[in-house]
Structure formats: C-alpha cells, structure tokens
Amino acid sequence: MSRHIDLRDISRxxxxxxxxxxxxxxxxxxxxxDSPDKDRPWTPLSAATREKYECGLDDTCVxxxxxxxxxxxxxxxxxxxxxxxQKLFNEENNWTLLQPLLLTMEHCAKCQSCSDACHLxxxxxxxxxxxxxxxxxxxxxxxxxYVKNGGPISRFQHGDIEANWxxxxxxxxxxxxxxxxxxxxxxxxxxxxxxxxxxxLRKLFSQEMGISAKEHHDRGSMLQLKVGSxxxxxxxxxxxNIEFIDEDTSERTGIKVETPWDVEGADVLLIHNAGxxxxxxxxxxxxxxxxxxxxxxxxxxxxxxxxxxxxYGLWYDDAQFARVAIKHAQAAQKLKxxxxxxxxxxxxxxxxxxxxxxxxxxxxxIPRESSLTLLRDIVMSGRLKLDPTRNxxxxxxxxxxxxxxLMGVVEPxxxxxxxxxxxxxxxxxxxxxxxxxxxxxxxxxxxxNNFPDWRFHVSGRKKLQQVLNAFSxxxxxxVPKYVCAPCSNCKGQFRDLFAYYNLWEDHRILxxxxxxxxxxxxxxxxxxxxxxEWH
Amino acid sequence: MTVLLYLxxxxxxxxxVIACIxxxxxxxxxxxxxxxxxxxxxxxxPEHAAHGGSYYEDSNWWTEKRKFNLGGxxxxxxxxxxxxxxxxxxxxxxxxxxxxxxxxxxxxxxTMVMVLATAVLNLGVPGAGLAMILALVYRITGGxxxxxxxxxxxxxxxxxxGDKELKNYTAPADIxxxxxxxxxxxxxxxxxxxxxxxxxxxxxxxxxxxxxxxLAVPPLLGAGLMxxxxxxxxxxxxxxSHFIAKYFLYHHIRWDDAPNMRGSRIxxxxxxxxxxxxxWSAAHMGADGSKTWVDIATSNPNDWLSAKPQAAGPxxxx
Numbered sequence: 107m108s109r110h111i112d113l114r115d116i117s118r119x120x121x122x123x124x125x126x127x128x129x130x131x132x133x134x135x136x137x138x139x140d141s142p143d144k145d146r147p148w149t150p151l152s153a154a155t156r157e158k159y160e161c162g163l164d165d166t167c168v169x170x171x172x173x174x175x176x177x178x179x180x181x182x183x184x185x186x187x188x189x190x191x192q193k194l195f196n197e198e199n200n201w202t203l204l205q206p207l208l209l210t211m212e213h214c215a216k217c218q219s220c221s222d223a224c225h226l227x228x229x230x231x232x233x234x235x236x237x238x239x240x241x242x243x244x245x246x247x248x249x250x251x252y253v254k255n256g257g258p259i260s261r262f263q264h265g266d267i268e269a270n271w272x273x274x275x276x277x278x279x280x281x282x283x284x285x286x287x288x289x290x291x292x293x294x295x296x297x298x299x300x301x302x303x304x305x306x307l308r309k310l311f312s313q314e315m316g317i318s319a320k321e322h323h324d325r326g327s328m329l330q331l332k333v334g335s336x337x338x339x340x341x342x343x344x345x346x347n348i349e350f351i352d353e354d355t356s357e358r359t360g361i362k363v364e365t366p367w368d369v370e371g372a373d374v375l376l377i378h379n380a381g382x383x384x385x386x387x388x389x390x391x392x393x394x395x396x397x398x399x400x401x402x403x404x405x406x407x408x409x410x411x412x413x414x415x416x417x418y419g420l421w422y423d424d425a426q427f428a429r430v431a432i433k434h435a436q437a438a439q440k441l442k443x444x445x446x447x448x449x450x451x452x453x454x455x456x457x458x459x460x461x462x463x464x465x466x467x468x469x470x471x472i473p474r475e476s477s478l479t480l481l482r483d484i485v486m487s488g489r490l491k492l493d494p495t496r497n498x499x500x501x502x503x504x505x506x507x508x509x510x511x512l513m514g515v516v517e518p519x520x521x522x523x524x525x526x527x528x529x530x531x532x533x534x535x536x537x538x539x540x541x542x543x544x545x546x547x548x549x550x551x552x553x554x555n556n557f558p559d560w561r562f563h564v565s566g567r568k569k570l571q572q573v574l575n576a577f578s579x580x581x582x583x584x585v586p587k588y589v590c591a592p593c594s595n596c597k598g599q600f601r602d603l604f605a606y607y608n609l610w611e612d613h614r615i616l617x618x619x620x621x622x623x624x625x626x627x628x629x630x631x632x633x634x635x636x637x638x639e640w641h
Numbered sequence: 642m643t644v645l646l647y648l649x650x651x652x653x654x655x656x657x658v659i660a661c662i663x664x665x666x667x668x669x670x671x672x673x674x675x676x677x678x679x680x681x682x683x684x685x686x687p688e689h690a691a692h693g694g695s696y697y698e699d700s701n702w703w704t705e706k707r708k709f710n711l712g713g714x715x716x717x718x719x720x721x722x723x724x725x726x727x728x729x730x731x732x733x734x735x736x737x738x739x740x741x742x743x744x745x746x747x748x749x750x751x752t753m754v755m756v757l758a759t760a761v762l763n764l765g766v767p768g769a770g771l772a773m774i775l776a777l778v779y780r781i782t783g784g785x786x787x788x789x790x791x792x793x794x795x796x797x798x799x800x801x802x803g804d805k806e807l808k809n810y811t812a813p814a815d816i817x818x819x820x821x822x823x824x825x826x827x828x829x830x831x832x833x834x835x836x837x838x839x840x841x842x843x844x845x846x847x848x849x850x851x852x853x854x855x856l857a858v859p860p861l862l863g864a865g866l867m868x869x870x871x872x873x874x875x876x877x878x879x880x881x882s883h884f885i886a887k888y889f890l891y892h893h894i895r896w897d898d899a900p901n902m903r904g905s906r907i908x909x910x911x912x913x914x915x916x917x918x919x920x921w922s923a924a925h926m927g928a929d930g931s932k933t934w935v936d937i938a939t940s941n942p943n944d945w946l947s948a949k950p951q952a953a954g955p956x957x958x959x
Contacts, residue, residue: 113809186922197672198917205671206894213886216810217739219732234809243810263879265812291679295727296883297890302677316923328925332943425926428938445701459697463901464675465938467908467915471901479700514680514695514898538680538693 111234113265116244116280117273121162124235124276127560131231133567136574138581139607146606148563149556160275164235166560168282168319168552171275180271183315187274188252190314191245194306195253202424207306210298211249214242220300223293225541226283229567236564238290238300241280244273245303278317281307285546285565286421287507292538305547308422318422321551326418327426331433335380335414344413347383348390348406355391359625360632365394368441369405375443376404376477377434377458379451379594380414382619386597386641389450392621393477395631400484405441412437415454416594420461421548431462435470445473447480450619452506452593453546456513476509478592481624482518485525491629494526499586501527501623502576504569504600505540506593514538519592519620526627527590533572541568543591545599558602566603573615583614586638592620601641610640643848643856646863650849653870660877661885668889673910682896683717684710695898703900714896721891723747738800742793742822748786755779760846776843783842787830794822818881825868832862 115124129142139145151161160171174180193199194207218239221227226236234240247267250256256264267273284304291299312318330336335344348365355363366372376397382389397404406413411433419427438446448455459474466472484490503523509515516537523530535541543550544566552561562570577587591597600617609615616638626635681693686708689698696702720726725743728736755775762772798819801807833842836859845866848856858866876882901907915934919926925942932940 111809189922193919193921199919199921201672201914201917202675203677205668205674205889206677208671209668209886209890209894213880213883213890215880215883216807216815217728217732217735218806218810219728219735221806223731239810262817263812263814288679291895293727293731295721295725295731296887297895299677299679299894313921313923313926316925323925328943328946331941425921425928425937428934429941432938460676460678464673464907464911467901467911468903471903471908473701473703475700475702476697479698483700510693511680512678513697514682514685514689514693515697516680516692516694517689518698 111240113240113243113247113267116276117268117270118162119270119272121156121160121272123162123164125164125233127165127230127233127564129563131233132563133229133231133571135567135571136578138612139570139574145563146559148559151556155555160279162272163276163279164283164560166557167279167555168557169278169317170320170554171278171317174271184269184271184274186315187310188248188269190310191248192253193314194310195249200306200309200424203302203306206299206302210242210300210302211246213296214239214246214294214298215296216243217295219295220290220293220298223289224300225287225289225544225568226285226565230564235280236283238284241277241284241307242298242300242303244277244280245307277307278311280304281311282319282547282549282552285507285542285544285549287542287546288511289507289539289541292511305421309424312423313425319548319552321554322418322422322548323426326416326548326551327423327430330411330414330416330418331426331429334410334412336416336418337380337384337414339380339383339414341408341410341413344380344383345408347387351383351387351391352394354387355395358388358391358632358635359395359628361395361399361630363391363394363398365390366405368408369403371442371444372403372405373444374402374404374447374480375407375412375438375441375445376447376449377407377412377415377437377454378449379416379454381416381594381598382449382451385601386594386619388622388635388637389619392619392625392635393449395625395628396481396484396490396621399628399630400487400489402480402484404447405443407437407441407443409433409437409440415448415451415458417454417457417462418548420453420457427457427461428465431458431465432470434458435462435466435472438472439469443472445475447475447477449477450592450594450621452508453595455506455515456508460513476513476515476518478509478515478518478522478620481620482521485522485624490624492526492624492627493629494528494627496627496629496633497527497623498529499588500529500531500577500580501588501590502531502533502573503536504533504543504589504591504593504596505536506591506596507540507542507546509593510540511538519590522620522624523590526623531576533576541572543569543593543596543599544603545595548595550595550598550602553602558606561599562603562606566599569599570603570607573609577613577615581613583612586614586616588623588636589615589617590620590623591617605640614638616640642860642863643858644854646858646867647849647852647854649867650870653874656874657877660874661882664877664882664885668885668893672914673907674894676897676899677894678898679895681717682898684714684896685898686710687713703902707900718891735800738793738796740793741789742797745786745788745790745793748782749790752779752783752786755782756842756846757850760843760850763843764847764850783833787826787833791823791826791830794819794826798823814879818879821868821872821875825865825872828861828868829865832859832865835859836862 129145161167250264288301417430690713759772759775919928921928
C-alpha cells in the first residue's frame with residue numbers, strides 16, 4: 107500500500123514525488139487482468155524530464171513546468187499564485203463561478219463521503235493524493251490564509267498550509283489529476299464540489315500565470331481560434347476531408363451522400379467535433395446518411411471554429427471558453443441557422459448548451475440542442491427503415507459524464523439503442539450515476555511523457571472494469587462486441603485504453619459512436635457499415 | 642447569575658440572527674454564476690426526473706413551457722433535510738451518528754420553540770389547554786432530543802478523533818466544535834436533572850421573555866443555558882452554518898437549470914457582469930483592467946500574441 111501522505115507534504119521542499127502507484131496497489135480487475143502481474147508495467151518518467159521539469163507529485167507529469175532558475179523567480183511565481191487565488195474570489199474577475207466556489211470553500215464538512223464516489227481514488231487503491239478532498243483542502247487552507255488573511259484563529263478553525271514554490275508546482279500538476287466528472291459532488295450531502303475546485307485551480311494557473319496543459323491551450327483553444335480547429339484543419343482542409351468522407355460513405359452505403367456546406371437559413375447547423383473527421387470519418391459520414399434520409403434541412407459551417415465543436419476552455423479557462431463559444435454562435439448567426447445541433451461530443455454538448463447559456467446573450471443566444479434528441483426523433487418516427495438483426499451482437503453503452511450527470515441527456519440514446527440493438531446490456535452503474543471513461547477533462551488528448559500509463563492504470567481503470575463486466579459472459583474473441591460511446595473524447599480514451607490492454611486483439615471488443623449503429627441497421631444501406639476492424 | 646444568563650441569551654440570540662442575516666445577504670448578493678447544475682435535478686418534469694434527465698432530452702426544448710415539478714423537488718428535499726438521505730446513501734457509517742446528532746438537534750430546537758410558546762401562552766392564560774399539551778410534548782422531545790444529540794455528538798467525536806481517514810482533514814476547531822456540543826448538552830442535561838424540584842423550565846423561559854430578575858436559576862442549569870446560548874451564537878460564525886449554505890448549494894447551484902432566454906432577467910444580470918473589467922495577468926487574457934469581459938471574450942489572443950505559440954511554462958514577469 108502507498109504510504110500516508112499528509113496535507114503538509116504538498117509543501118515539502120525536496121523534489122521527490124509524493125507518491126508512486128504500483129500495480130499491486132491498484133483496484134483489482136476482473137479476468138483476464140485479475141492479478142497485478144497480468145497488468146501492464148509502468149514506463150518511468152525519464153531522467154531528463156525529471157531534471158528539467160517539476161515532477162514532484164507522482165509518477166507522471168502533464169504540464170511540464172520548467173524549474174525556476176533562481177529563488178527570486180520562485181518567489182515571483184508564488185506571489186502570482188497568491189494574486190491569482192485572490193482574483194478567484196473577486197467578483198469582477200470571477201463572477202462566473204464565484205458563488206459555487208465560495209460555498210465549497212466554506213462549507214465542506216470534511217466527512218469524506220465523496221471519496222468512494224471518485225473512480226481515481228478507488229482505482230488507485232485509495233491513494234491519499236487522489237482523494238477528491240486532498241486538493242480541495244489545500245486550496246481551502248490557502249483561501250482562508252491568503253484570501254481571508256486568516257491569523258491564529260483562522261488557523262485554529264481551518265488549519266494551515268505553506269505556500270511555497272514546491273507547493274504551487276505540485277498543485278498545478280494535482281489540478282490535472284481529476285477528470286472533472288463531478289461524481290464526487292453528486293455524493294456530497296452538502297452540495298460541495300471538488301471537481302469545481304480542480305477546474306478553478308486550472309483557471310487560476312492559466313488566467314493568471316499562463317500555465318496550462320499545452321494540449322488544451324497551445325494545441326487546443328489557441329489553435330482553434332487561429333485556424334478554426336484544434337486538429338489544425340483550416341476550412342479548406344476540412345471541406346476536402348468531408349468531400350472524401352462523402353465519397354467513401356457513398357461507396358460503403360450504396361447511397362449517394364453529399365454534405366451541405368454554409369446553407370443559409372438551414373433548420374440545423376450541425377457542428378461535429380473535428381476529431382471525428384480526422385480519426386473516425388465514419389461518424390460524420392453516418393450523420394450525413396441519416397440526416398439526408400430523414401429529410402432534414404441541415405448544413406455544416408466553414409466559419410472559423412464553426413466546423414469544430416470542441417471547446418477546451420471548459421476544462422481550464424473562462425476567457426478561452428467564452429471566445430470559442432461565441433465563435434460557434436456567430437457561425438450559426440451568420441448562416442441564420444434556426445438551431446445548432448451538436449454532434450457526438452460530450453464536452454461540446456455541455457459547453458455550448460449548458461455553460462455557454464450564461465455567456466451568449468441577445469442575437470447570439472441561438473437555440474442549441476443535442477444530436478441525440480434529433481436522432482431519437484428520427485429513429486422513433488419511423489422515417490428510417492431499420493433492421494435490428496443487423497446489430498445482433500453484444501452492445502453496451504458508455505454514458506459521457508457531460509451528457510448525463512452534467513446535462514441530463516440520459517434516455518434518447520437508450521431509446522435508440524433499445525430499438526436497434528437486440529443484445530444491448532447496460533454497464534453498472536450508468537445514467538447519471540455513470541463512471542467517467544478516464545479521458546474526461548481533456549485527459550484523452552494528453553499523451554506527453556508517460557501520462558498514458560497513469561491514464562490507463564488509474565483514470566480509465568474503473569471504466570475498463572465496467573466494460574469487462576458488461577461483456578463477462580462473451581469475452582471470447584469469436585463474439586464481436588461493441589461499446590457505444592457517443593462522444594469523441596470518450597472514444598479517444600477507449601481507443602487508447604483498449605489498445606493498451608489489447609481488448610480488440612484478444613477479445614474483439616470494438617468501440618464506436620451511436621450513428622454508426624443506426625446506419626448499420628438501415629435496410630436501405632448495404633450491409634456491414636460497421637467494419638469490424640480496429641481503428 | 643440570573644441577569645448574566647439573560648444578557649448572555651439576548652446577546653447570543655442577537656448574534657445568531659445577525660450572523661445568519663449577514664451570511665444570507667452575502668450569498669444572495671453573490672453574482673449569478675455560469676450554470677453548474679448536477680443531475681438528477683428533481684424539479685425536472687416527472688417524465689425526465691424519473692431517470693435523472695432534463696428538458697434537454699426534448700427536441701426544440703425552448704419552444705415548450707417548462708414544467709416545475711414541485712412534488713419531485715419536495716420528495717428530494719424532505720428526506721435530505723429530515724433524514725440526511727445523502728449521507729445514508731454515500732456514507733452509511735457516518736450517517737448512523739450524524740443522523741442521531743442532527744435529529745436530536747431538531748428535537749431540541751422544537752423543544753426550545755415549544756417551551757417559549759408555552760411560556761408565552763401562560764403569560765396570558767396560565768394553564769391553557771394548548772400550553773398544557775405543549776408542555777407534555779416538549780418533555781418528550783426534550784428528553785429524546787438531548788439523548789440522541791449526546792449520543793450523536795459522542796459518536797461524531799469518536800469518529801473524528803479515531804478515524805485515520807479523517808485525520809488529515811481535521812483542524813483543531815473540528816474537535817473543539819464537537820467538544821463544545823458534548824459539554825453543552827452534558828451540562829444542560831445534568832443541570833436539568835439535578836435542578837431543585839421547584840424550578841421549572843417554563844419559568845425560566847418566562848423569565849427570559851419578561852426579564853424577571855427575581856427568578857432564581859440553579860447554577861448548573863444556568864451554566865448549561867449560557868453554554869447553549871453561546872453555542873447558538875457560535876454556529877453561524879462557522880462552517881456549521883450549512884443549514885443556510887445548503888439551501889444555496891442545492892437551489893442556486895446543483896438544481897439551478899434555469900435557461901437564459903432572450904430579454905430575461907438572467908440576461909439583464911449577465912449584461913451587468915459582462916461590463917466588469919477583470920485584471921487577470923496571463924498574456925492570452927489581454928486583461929489590462931480597462932477591457933471588459935465582452936471585450937475579452939470577443940477578442941482573439943492570436944491577434945496580439947505572435948505567431949509563436951505560447952510556451953507551456955510559466956510566464957515570469959521580469
């Protein structure tokens with residue numbers, strides 16, 4: 107078992123990691139991974155990385171913070187951390203989430219009811235560092251000390267913490283050891299939210315200190331605001347790719363597919379996660395088949411960011427979030443689209459429908475809805491001829507946190523699957539009580555250093571357990587199995603997790619979206635839209 | 642002793658009321674935040690609430706009149722308020738002692754209200770029927786409440802001090818608070834049980850209400866009442882004021898699914914916040930204190946940051 111980690115350890119001045127997770131510490135998995143020696147070994151962080159960057163938290167490193175060169179530089183960084191902390195509790199700077207943060211800071215009863223709800227804490231074998239309250243309690247003590255200027259009475263009431271550079275550096279990394287799934291918040295009898303704390307810490311580091319995961323900022327929101335998509339695709343490139351997808355889909359389905367671009371006055375502006383276009387082209391292809399067959403007047407947009415629904419600011423930065431959300435709304439406004447429909451991407455759903463709801467005002471407040479409700483209406487209306495026997499293989503459904511617990515879209519996807527997949531089985535728990543895939547809050551796109559080892563051993567472990575349990579009676583590779591994940595980020599995690607544990611090769615467990623299952627069941631389409639090939 | 646008791650009770654009551662009002666006002670005045678709800682939201686329409694869903698499950702949801710499911714909300718609220726349902730579900734071990742403690746407190750608060758009501762009634766018509774009934778009831782609620790609260794507080798104290806899991810997260814005040822409850826309840830119970838037969842709780846309540854300085858309050862019972870009064874004043878000054886916070890945490894955050902419609906009050910409030918001038922320092926923010934949130938949100942940091950992407954490392958102002 108991992109040794110005890112005290113709250114004060116976060117300020118320890120040595121550069122040794124506070125913890126190391128070993129396979130024997132981890133939550134047991136069902137067969138075929140039912141002993142630690144059947145698990146994958148960890149890749150250690152390289153000596154060069156440890157030498158160059160701040161890696162004093164655990165086995166891995168996400169943010170790659172260069173070590174300060176002088177004590178003065180360290181002191182300046184700590185000063186900026188405290189300045190940022192103060193801004194988090196200032197209305198002008200943080201009206202966006204001030205009230206929830208204040209209440210979480212001041213009213214946690216420290217009862218630890220949240221701990222067992224956290225898949226990271228459970229999967230890590232109850233490692234103290236990954237307890238949802240560890241990070242929050244450090245921030246809470248810093249809040250009372252540096253924001254409320256607490257003296258001895260405050261220390262008596264709330265405890266103490268020393269803000270030094272090792273503490274700040276570790277806290278930066280620790281803010282990236284949470285999937286922001288908010289399952290812990292669901293378990294809090296008070297309503298306090300440790301996921302919010304992780305998110306607000308990331309915000310502080312980004313908005314005040316310019317520190318964030320490069321996959322989220324440089325290669326994420328900044329690139330999207332620069333060229334239109336975090337994939338790097340410009341409007342011209344994305345149009346080319348969609349043209350290719352249309353051709354390929356036409357060939358595969360036997361139906362002529364044409365994706366409309368920039369149609370003014372369309373009923374639906376569909377915004378995909380552009381990652382689908384790059385990594386899973388069958389998904390936008392399937393959308394086109396369904397929407398055309400259903401007679402929907404729809405379009406894609408070639409405006410900056412109008413063809414990529416991702417909004418990574420959701421995970422770390424309010425300004426970047428608002429900038430991208432406004433770009434999405436402006437794309438719809440320019441086309442005079444009646445509504446925006448978001449493709450299969452969980453965080454894009456929550457970002458543009460729920461969170462941006464209090465950003466987009468006036469003419470930019472264009473109606474926005476989930477593609478899952480539109481698809482449900484199409485499937486249940488009988489507009490498509492569907493043959494469920496085409497999907498007669500075991501299917502389970504992964505619930506993206508952003509769709510269920512954080513948005514309340516639970517049933518539409520199930521109504522569809524129950525209608526077209528005769529061997530559908532749920533994971534347990536599911537719906538609003540689901541577990542994160544382990545790629546949430548942008549982990550699925552973070553692959554620097556040895557982070558994937560942590561992502562699969564710890565953050566994805568609970569979902570791996572759920573998938574294995576869902577297919578426990580048919581793990582034999584002679585039976586092809588399908589994990590339906592209507593979310594790009596989750597699919598990215600499944601792709602990497604399944605590859606890591608060889609689930610396709612050894613057990614024929616494939617993952618994919620929802621629209622692929624619908625098109626696979628369409629009788630007007632050539633059989634075999636789902637190609638049982640690893641991708 | 643009697644005068645001191647009265648003064649302590651008055652001061653404590655005043656402190657309690659003022660501290661509660663300050664907390665409520667502070668939370669009411671906090672700006673409207675981005676939506677941060679968590680499903681299930683029990684006031685969703687029953688067809689959605691049944692599985693934790695929301696109005697987002699309906700196509701063109703903005704064209705439908707939203708149904709507020711009061712029954713659903715009450716069905717979620719009341720078990721939480723009375724029986725601590727969340728703790729029951731997610732922390733059964735703690736629930737056993739926490740429920741006893743809280744339910745004991747509820748009974749003691751009800752007892753206090755009934756004692757005062759009886760005293761008021763007896764000021765007008767001594768021995769009136771309702772007062773007699775209340776006097777009977779509060780003897781039961783008071784005894785049971787004190788017993789449950791004492792057992793619960795002792796259980797919480799033992800858990801807080803003996804459970805390794807909680808050690809990291811326990812500040813000295815957490816121990817102090819539980820000791821404060823234990824000592825107060827203990828002294829109150831002892832004072833009540835050991836009071837001279839002629840002393841009635843109702844008389845003391847009447848004395849407090851009328852400032853009857855001629856009344857002799859037994860020292861131990863007086864000490865218990867003063868401790869109780871101090872505890873009452875202390876609670877809203879601490880995180881134990883969650884009886885206020887919880888309302889906001891649930892109704893203003895966890896269950897706040899109100900959509901922002903064009904021309905709504907929400908939109909008017911947002912317009913005010915979007916005119917704020919933030920001072921975040923990171924270069925990509927472009928927040929120099931003169932730009933509003935609207936300016937920032939409608940700007941593109943690629944316009945002022947060079948073609949070179951921002952480094953992942955910290956920005957250090959030299």
